[in-house]
Amino acid sequence: xxxxLILYSYWRSSxxxxxxxxxxxxKLDFEIRPVHLLRDGGQQFAPDYQKLxxxxxxxxxxxxxLVLGQSLAIxxxxxxxxxxxxxxxxxxxxxxxxxxLAQVIACDVHxxxxxxxxxxxxxxxxxxxxxxxxxxxRWSDRGLASVERLLRQRRRQTPFCHGEEPGLADxxxxxxxxxxRRFDCRLEKFECILxxxxxxxxxxxxxxxxxxxxxxxx
Amino acid sequence: xxxxLILYSYWRSSxxxxxxxxxxxxKLDFEIRPVHLLRDGGQQFAPDYQKLxxxxxxxxxxxxxLVLGQSLAIxxxxxxxxxxxxxxxxxxxxxxxxxxLAQVIACDVHxxxxxxxxxxxxxxxxxxxxxxxxxxxRWSDRGLASVERLLRQRRRQTPFCHGEEPGLADxxxxxxxxxxRRFDCRLEKFECILxxxxxxxxxxxxxxxxxxxxxxxx
Numbered sequence: 284x285x286x287x288l289i290l291y292s293y294w295r296s297s298x299x300x301x302x303x304x305x306x307x308x309x310k311l312d313f314e315i316r317p318v319h320l321l322r323d324g325g326q327q328f329a330p331d332y333q334k335l336x337x338x339x340x341x342x343x344x345x346x347x348x349l350v351l352g353q354s355l356a357i358x359x360x361x362x363x364x365x366x367x368x369x370x371x372x373x374x375x376x377x378x379x380x381x382x383x384l385a386q387v388i389a390c391d392v393h394x395x396x397x398x399x400x401x402x403x404x405x406x407x408x409x410x411x412x413x414x415x416x417x418x419x420x421r422w423s424d425r426g427l428a429s430v431e432r433l434l435r436q437r438r439r440q441t442p443f444c445h446g447e448e449p450g451l452a453d454x455x456x457x458x459x460x461x462x463x464r465r466f467d468c469r470l471e472k473f474e475c476i477l478x479x480x481x482x483x484x485x486x487x488x489x490x491x492x493x494x495x496x497x498x499x500x501x
Numbered sequence: 502x503x504x505x506l507i508l509y510s511y512w513r514s515s516x517x518x519x520x521x522x523x524x525x526x527x528k529l530d531f532e533i534r535p536v537h538l539l540r541d542g543g544q545q546f547a548p549d550y551q552k553l554x555x556x557x558x559x560x561x562x563x564x565x566x567l568v569l570g571q572s573l574a575i576x577x578x579x580x581x582x583x584x585x586x587x588x589x590x591x592x593x594x595x596x597x598x599x600x601x602l603a604q605v606i607a608c609d610v611h612x613x614x615x616x617x618x619x620x621x622x623x624x625x626x627x628x629x630x631x632x633x634x635x636x637x638x639r640w641s642d643r644g645l646a647s648v649e650r651l652l653r654q655r656r657r658q659t660p661f662c663h664g665e666e667p668g669l670a671d672x673x674x675x676x677x678x679x680x681x682r683r684f685d686c687r688l689e690k691f692e693c694i695l696x697x698x699x700x701x702x703x704x705x706x707x708x709x710x711x712x713x714x715x716x717x718x719x
Contacts, residue, residue, distance in 0.1 A: 338609065349597065352605075390571065390604075393608075394612045395613065410626060
């Protein structure tokens with residue numbers, strides 16, 4: 284496949300960060316098209332963008348005819364279409380475990396704490412700033428505590444979530460921790476998580492994917 | 502693999518329903534162990550259950566040494582460990598599309614509307630019954646509208662979400678619609694979705710997985 288990979292991304296979006304990490308870790312060539320989630324009332328709501336992403340969310344990956352939303356679906360696609368530097372383990376049990384860990388974050392933490400949900404709490408339910416922060420921290424803390432428990436249960440301790448090299452769950456974990464830091468969540472009890480994140484942040488491909496290093500960063 | 506499949510499930514849990522559908526569609530032999538999410542202050546919080554599921558959520562699949570949470574990870578595991586009657590398409594692009602559709606529901610609708618989140622709205626944020634219903638319907642409606650748009654964009658219309666036979670996304674769609682009906686959401690505009698659900702509900706394996714047909718149904 285020689286078509287160029289195009290990623291619609293917002294620098295601070297946690298789901299975009301996941302996919303950027305996957306693309307960089309797999310050393311794939313890709314072009315970023317920024318979608319500003321706040322400017323112009325949210326560029327994700329523009330009719331042209333909605334044609335690409337039915338949910339009006341970032342990220343979106345375009346690869347030839349394929350137009351794809353949902354960060355985990357995108358990462359698994361990249362891993363299947365470009366099998367070098369795999370982000371998932373080989374065995375069915377190993378893959379299952381990696382997906383479970385990724386989904387604890389992608390299903391049960393992040394969707395509760397994204398922009399549209401925090402906005403609804405304030406605008407529709409009249410939540411105060413402290414309510415909003417407590418909400419954020421509740422789900423962040425619950426989710427990361429589950430991830431920490433799962434990491435400690437691993438039969439074999441590895442430098443990254445599920446192996447000697449970073450993979451699918453790492454692409455979810457670091458962006459979630461990045462977000463948790465923005466919201467001043469207390470993280471010191473999550474020793475396994477912090478160790479993995481420190482190892483990830485030392486890697487050049489991960490640095491290239493980080494929010495502050497994006498062309499659209501503010 | 503001859504170890505028995507054991508599923509910890511609650512009859513009305515939407516994520517448990519997804520996995521029951523996958524097990525029945527694949528004609529796998531399995532044993533259900535009910536976990537009552539309300540009784541005894543929530544049986545998912547019992548220490549013995551937490552050893553199996555770090556998130557204290559259902560479902561959990563046990564297969565030999567493997568103990569697995571997260572419904573989508575479980576379904577993909579079943580599809581890899583028991584390749585007959587596949588629930589995912591063959592091509593990378595087809596699989597990506599199926600996963601995206603499943604994740605629109607499993608990541609961006611269901612986690613916002615599950616028991617623990619609805620409970621938090623009422624108990625911590627003082628949401629009224631009508632706030633709670635409006636919250637439920639908002640995310641249900643947004644998510645199903647995205648699914649409907651995606652289904653209409655399919656290059657080839659098929660009887661189920663992504664093929665001639667039911668698959669991964671169907672296992673997510675029907676339980677979500679079942680839930681939406683419980684909350685009296687207006688669904689008549691979702692013609693593609695309702696067509697697919699009617700075809701699913703006519704199938705014996707799907708009927709066997711339905712909440713009202715579980716041994717622990719009330």
